Amino acid sequence: MNDRFVVPARLKTTSMLLIAIGILALIGGIASLLTSHVDTDRARFWSVLLHDSVFFLLITTVSVFIQAAVSLAQGAWIVAFRRVPEAIGANVWVFGIIALLVLFSILGFRDHTGHNTIFPWVTNKGDKILEGKEAFLNPTMFIIFSLVAVGLWSFFGMKFRNMSLAQEKAPKNETKIYWKLFRLSGLFLLVYALTQMSTIPWLWVMSIQAHWFSTLFSWYTFASAFVSGMSLIMLWVIYLKNQGNLELVTKEHMHDIGKFMFAFSIFWTYLWFSQYMLIWYANVPEETFYFKQRQQGPYSIIFYANFIINFVMPILILMARPSKRNYFTVTFMAMVIIFGHWLDYYQMIMPGPLGTEWHINWYEIGIFMGFAGILIFTVSRTLAKSSLVPHNNLLLKETAVHIA
Amino acid sequence: MAIKKFAVAAYDDEAVLFPAVKKVRKSGYKLHDVYTPFAVHGLDVEMGLKETDLHIAGFIYGICGTSTAVGFISWIFTSDWPIVYGGKPHFALPAWVPITFELTVLFAAVGMTLTFCYLNQIMPGVKKHVFHPRQSDDLFVMAIELNEHTPEQEVLNFLKSTGAKETNVQVAEEGWWYGRWDKKEEYEALNAG
Numbered sequence: 345m346n347d348r349f350v351v352p353a354r355l356k357t358t359s360m361l362l363i364a365i366g367i368l369a370l371i372g373g374i375a376s377l378l379t380s381h382v383d384t385d386r387a388r389f390w391s392v393l394l395h396d397s398v399f400f401l402l403i404t405t406v407s408v409f410i411q412a413a414v415s416l417a418q419g420a421w422i423v424a425f426r427r428v429p430e431a432i433g434a435n436v437w438v439f440g441i442i443a444l445l446v447l448f449s450i451l452g453f454r455d456h457t458g459h460n461t462i463f464p465w466v467t468n469k470g471d472k473i474l475e476g477k478e479a480f481l482n483p484t485m486f487i488i489f490s491l492v493a494v495g496l497w498s499f500f501g502m503k504f505r506n507m508s509l510a511q512e513k514a515p516k517n518e519t520k521i522y523w524k525l526f527r528l529s530g531l532f533l534l535v536y537a538l539t540q541m542s543t544i545p546w547l548w549v550m551s552i553q554a555h556w557f558s559t560l561f562s563w564y565t566f567a568s569a570f571v572s573g574m575s576l577i578m579l580w581v582i583y584l585k586n587q588g589n590l591e592l593v594t595k596e597h598m599h600d601i602g603k604f605m606f607a608f609s610i611f612w613t614y615l616w617f618s619q620y621m622l623i624w625y626a627n628v629p630e631e632t633f634y635f636k637q638r639q640q641g642p643y644s645i646i647f648y649a650n651f652i653i654n655f656v657m658p659i660l661i662l663m664a665r666p667s668k669r670n671y672f673t674v675t676f677m678a679m680v681i682i683f684g685h686w687l688d689y690y691q692m693i694m695p696g697p698l699g700t701e702w703h704i705n706w707y708e709i710g711i712f713m714g715f716a717g718i719l720i721f722t723v724s725r726t727l728a729k730s731s732l733v734p735h736n737n738l739l740l741k742e743t744a745v746h747i748a
Numbered sequence: 749m750a751i752k753k754f755a756v757a758a759y760d761d762e763a764v765l766f767p768a769v770k771k772v773r774k775s776g777y778k779l780h781d782v783y784t785p786f787a788v789h790g791l792d793v794e795m796g797l798k799e800t801d802l803h804i805a806g807f808i809y810g811i812c813g814t815s816t817a818v819g820f821i822s823w824i825f826t827s828d829w830p831i832v833y834g835g836k837p838h839f840a841l842p843a844w845v846p847i848t849f850e851l852t853v854l855f856a857a858v859g860m861t862l863t864f865c866y867l868n869q870i871m872p873g874v875k876k877h878v879f880h881p882r883q884s885d886d887l888f889v890m891a892i893e894l895n896e897h898t899p900e901q902e903v904l905n906f907l908k909s910t911g912a913k914e915t916n917v918q919v920a921e922e923g924w925w926y927g928r929w930d931k932k933e934e935y936e937a938l939n940a941g
Contacts, residue, residue, distance in 0.1 A: 625836075
């Protein structure tokens with residue numbers, strides 16, 4: 345069985361090239377944006393970094409979450425391609441460190457009047473609403489929550505992979521590691537619920553427009569991250585299949601990942617719409633300004649594109665059974681979904697610091713490519729380190745005969 | 749629907765059932781159906797059943813539900829009885845989405861249930877022939893359709909050779925018919941003939 349993955353030279357060059365583009369964009373950003381005298385240019389420099397680092401960190405963390413959720417449900421379908429989420433999860437720390445650097449730098453960001461326009465609660469003097477929120481929205485709280493969350497995600501990401509690798513060396517049919525993984529999965533879900541599904545999006549994303557709040561926000565960002573995280577796993581699985589690896593993965597396994605991509609696109613729409621409709625219906629000015637800013641004016645194109653790419657396209661293209669079992673449609677839709685949710689995060693973050701002055705040009709695209717390069721580079725390196733088939737996994741037989 | 753003659757074989761193990769189904773299909777006998785106490789994965793593929801079209805029906809029912817809801821609500825709120833409330837426009841689409849969604853689900857669910865019942869020829873208050881009383885308990889029952897040219901004994905011997913625990917020949921209505929289970933004369937008369 346072809347169970348070793350050797351990083352092809354082409355993939356390595358591509359990832360290096362992408363990282364180089366990212367670094368160039370960063371240098372260009374420092375030269376033309378960070379040193380600019382215009383406040384929105386400087387805010388744009390940081391908020392684009394914030395957008396991409398948070399987006400990539402959250403979608404890679406999804407790989408840890410899906411391992412935990414499936415291990416807790418004792419699901420066998422994931423075992424055939426388990427190394428993929430493991431490899432992505434084991435690299436959460438890379439994106440974690442980048443995100444922490446960016447987030448903590450932004451705490452020190454000031455415009456020419458001395459205000460922090462990205463996280464306005466940092467400089468809250470004179471703002472009654474933000475002073476009232478100070479018990480939660482303050483730099484100490486922010487730093488503690490961020491460190492704890494990133495630390496725990498990275499720890500569990502590496503731990504899950506190490507345990508899975510330890511299972512390979514354990515005696516045949518040894519169940520000790522299996523049950524340990526089972527218990528740790530439950531623990532991780534608790535950690536995840538208290539971080540990604542609640543506090544972290546409040547602090548990292550929702551606090552950009554700190555006057556506004558929505559109780560649904562964290563669930564909505566989670567759904568966004570989850571569906572793009574599953575699409576990311578799908579892209580890796582298909583890439584490895586095309587390289588001749590992952591022989592155990594059949595169309596049945598792909599169908600299951602496709603179901604996640606489809607179902608959670610609908611779930612995302614459900615949350616997105618629930619948040620939107622209640623605010624639209626109640627029509628309270630302090631809530632509606634958030635959507636007015638996005639739906640009317642320069643962001644409206646992103647607002648509607650978001651809805652079309654993330655809801656209309658998945659429901660029409662991914663609904664039928666054959667399209668979830670077709671390499672072309674799932675690859676195409678996985679890329680569309682990742683792009684769509686990248687846009688979704690974009691419109692969550694940008695209207696706060698940039699106002700109406702948004703651009704997607706060389707800087708945004710370059711930084712995105714840089715992060716994609718880091719992802720490809722680190723994950724492919726981790727994948728190559730061990731056998732792609734978990735030969736000693738207790739559920740290997742079940743996964744081989746799995747039917748979607 | 750028609751009354752037909754069936755050769756019936758009961759198996760007590762799915763590991764025996766699978767090769768038996770394969771042999772029956774290879775032999776050229778007409779496989780009527782296989783009844784199992786639980787869903788046996790892969791059996792539909794083994795029997796050569798084609799993918800069901802039920803979901804296409806479901807999609808059509810869903811579209812009907814969506815258009816009924818949007819059409820009806822928009823007719824009421826924009827032309828039949830327009831009222832301004834909450835400062836919303838008459839054509840207040842976001843507010844209708846929950847109802848549209850519910851009606852889509854309702855139409856799809858009810859329509860698919862009825863279609864499913866029709867495809868399987870089952871319905872409350874409707875009778876269908878049961879080949880073996882233990883087919884919903886612990887036996888896997890396979891029915892082969894016979895015609896006047898099929899040698900009965902040969903088929904039964906063949907079924908025995910595939911590992912069947914019980915075999916017999918039954919004359920039965922293949923589809924559903926209206927009737928009540930407490931009036932069994934009709935049903936028994938049918939099988940006696």
